[in-house]
Amino acid sequence: MKAMVYERYGPPEVLHLKEVEKPVPKENEVLVKVHATTVTPMDRRLRQPGMNIIARIIAGLIKPKNPILGTEFAGEIESVGNDVKRFKEGDQVYGGAPPFGAHAEYVCMPENKVGIKPSNMTFEEAAGVTFAGTTALKYLREKGNIQEGQKVLVNGASGGVGTFAVQLAKYFGADVTGVCSTSNLEMVQSIGADTVVDYTKEDFTKAGQTYDIIFDTVGKRSFSQCKGSLNSGGIYLNTVATIPLLLQMLWTSKIGNKKAVFALLPFTPEDLIFLKDAIEAGKVKTVIDRTYPLSQIAEAHRYSEKGHTKGKVVITVEHSNKT
Numbered sequence: 001m002k003a004m005v006y007e008r009y010g011p012p013e014v015l016h017l018k019e020v021e022k023p024v025p026k027e028n029e030v031l032v033k034v035h036a037t038t039v040t041p042m043d044r045r046l047r048q049p050g051m052n053i054i055a056r057i058i059a060g061l062i063k064p065k066n067p068i069l070g071t072e073f074a075g076e077i078e079s080v081g082n083d084v085k086r087f088k089e090g091d092q093v094y095g096g097a098p099p100f101g102a103h104a105e106y107v108c109m110p111e112n113k114v115g116i117k118p119s120n121m122t123f124e125e126a127a128g129v130t131f132a133g134t135t136a137l138k139y140l141r142e143k144g145n146i147q148e149g150q151k152v153l154v155n156g157a158s159g160g161v162g163t164f165a166v167q168l169a170k171y172f173g174a175d176v177t178g179v180c181s182t183s184n185l186e187m188v189q190s191i192g193a194d195t196v197v198d199y200t201k202e203d204f205t206k207a208g209q210t211y212d213i214i215f216d217t218v219g220k221r222s223f224s225q226c227k228g229s230l231n232s233g234g235i236y237l238n239t240v241a242t243i244p245l246l247l248q249m250l251w252t253s254k255i256g257n258k259k260a261v262f263a264l265l266p267f268t269p270e271d272l273i274f275l276k277d278a279i280e281a282g283k284v285k286t287v288i289d290r291t292y293p294l295s296q297i298a299e300a301h302r303y304s305e306k307g308h309t310k311g312k313v314v315i316t317v318e319h320s321n322k323t
Contacts (some may be wrong), residue, residue, distance in 0.1 A: 037072060047257070166178050
């Protein structure tokens, strides 16, 4: 089968298309014929030579342990392991998570990292749900304890996680403020934000408004900067781990009534079912910025690295007769 591989860390040019052995599912795995995948921030970070030590331990200290990136996908099940109970050949599915491998024609995944694809989504749309959708869901519901009627601010509202965070916060009944650039204001409002703030013209931390949850999906504003914009008992959520944030988490867990939170939150099959139901109910959708074929994934990385994507960067996977 064809796969996009990288055998050393570096710029997007280290990615190249290569013929590799088609994987065989283990007892608890499914083999998925991939129709679409994405380029996520995790893919970019694990490719770059200047990654932090946490990412380097995951990816490999000297060279990549797994030469095929790709954390999410949508496609059809081609075969299943002997212990798989929830899926059968031909099921249309979406899912993902480490150990990566989705930037290829086929990928093997544990049964608990796959869900039935929403019926009202294309493969391209479904491929963009898992990483960003479950991150937004887990942070808001499990760490933010989001409640109906709360005021929620989403920083980076036009990005992959941000677009899902805006929609899910509205789904849970919150009053949502989305922070983004000028060119994205209309889009963020169209997916449910009650208020939009143009960060190029206004600093939300100095506007005098307060929120029950501030969800920084892009790691651009610190807890210290946001603390004054939190209500008593408010929670600051950040998806980007830094040493200052981890120290603030420890400190705020002991002192004060405003909390800083970062967490690694593996998703469950129930999370994928929750998102599927919300999507099929018309409450959540994938915002797709650009689509590239697998052969142009280096260009997709270059575009994504600019940091101004509107939603997801999707990769389509076409299959040759012999895979």
